[in-house]
Amino acid sequence: MTFKKRKRPPALSISNDMRTHVSGMQMKLATERELEDASLAEEVTVVEGRTFALSSKRGNRRFSCEDAYQAAPGLDGDPTRGIFSVFDGHGGREAADYAADNLHDNILREVNDVGSHLDPDEFMKQVKAAMIKGFLATDQEFLSFGDLRGGATATTAYLCKGRIWVANVGDCRAVICQGGQAVALTHDHRPDCAVEREAVERRGGEIVRERVQGILGVSRALGDRELKSYITAEPSVFCGTISESSEFLILGTDGLWDHVDNQEAVEFVRLTLSQKKGIHAACRGLVELARANRSRDDISVLVVELCSYQASGLI
Known part of the structure; x- marks a missing residue:
């Protein structure tokens, strides 16, 4: 189902719509009054679903938030399938908005062409390739519109029948809680990484x-047409399984991760959930923790509980 966009306070440009492929899902959308109150507090909790929640806060150096998100749990009515993303725009929010509107469709179009009859290793490999194609297609589409500017970093998690794939460009990060331990599923693509620096230099x-050309603080991103000769939109992709010890997944923009380390974030969410406060409170609390640690950037946090995505029988 698709939810209509609600009117938002002009100072806060976070998206308040969600596209999902499942009917009858329980969720909570922010009300007009909540959005107005959130604007005053520089925060809005956009949506809370049965298995996930997201909270976002505008950086205090900006007039609008350049982060975006997309969430689709229970794909095609299957509770073991879902896809989730966070995006961090730069040079405006056009690229982040475009990716939020189109990346999932482009990935799922490729993923749905992967045959379920394949052996497990080949299935994992082909879904990985499908995610890469989805990212590259989204980037090419965005660049084909000459009037769109800016760029965006992105992290996308696709979950299917006990497996997980996480693709990222830039420094949005995905961290999984595995038996209480934080495990990063992404690598930040920044020029201070030797591999990324060498790749930029090979492209001239x-x-x-x-910073790339003294301008861009990441070496991979969607968009950024002026720097596209030097950077790529091809994501790194992690592939793995969702086991009984897999508790939850945290997707966050760099406004979170630059100020809260992976284990600290995992322990905070675990504590909040153990106190029966829910993932809504966990997301909001992580945002506030990053701000208390002096984050001045936009901060967006999406937490997915993984119990529903485990599967006893794998392909």
Whole structure:
């Protein structure tokens, strides 16, 4: 189902719509009054579903939030399938909005062409390739619109029948709680990483003050047409299984991860859930923790509980 966009306070440009492929899902959308109150507090909790929640806060150096998100649990009525993303725009929010509107469709179009009859290793490999194709297609589409500017980092998690794939470009990060331990499923694509620096230089670019051409602080991103010769939109992709010890997944923009380390975030969410406060409170609390740790950037946090995505029988 698709939810209509609600009118939002002009100072806060976070998206308040969600596209999902499941009917009858329980969720809570922010009301007009909540959005107005959130605008005053620079925060809005956009949506809470049965297995996930998201909270976002505008950075205090900006007039609008450049983060975006997309969430689709229970794909095609299957509770063991879902896809979730967070996006962090730069140079405006056009690229983040475009990716939020189109990336999932592009990925799922490719994923749905992967045959379920394949052996497990080949299935994992082909879904990984499908996610890469989805990212590259989204990037090419965005660039084909000459009037769209800016870029976006992104992290997308696709869950299917006890397996998980996580693709990322840039420094949005995915961290899974595995038996109480934080395990990063992504690598930040920043120019201070030797591998990323060398890749930029092979394309003819240079790193100045830890930025591509002295401008961009990430080495992979969607969009950024002026720097596309030097960076790529091809994501790194993690593939793994969701076991009984897999508790929850945290997707966050760099406004979170630059100020809260992986284990600290996992322990905070575990404590909040153990106190029966729910994932809504866990997301909001992580945002507030990052702000208390002096994050001045936009902060977006999406937490997915993984119990529903475990499966006893794998393909």
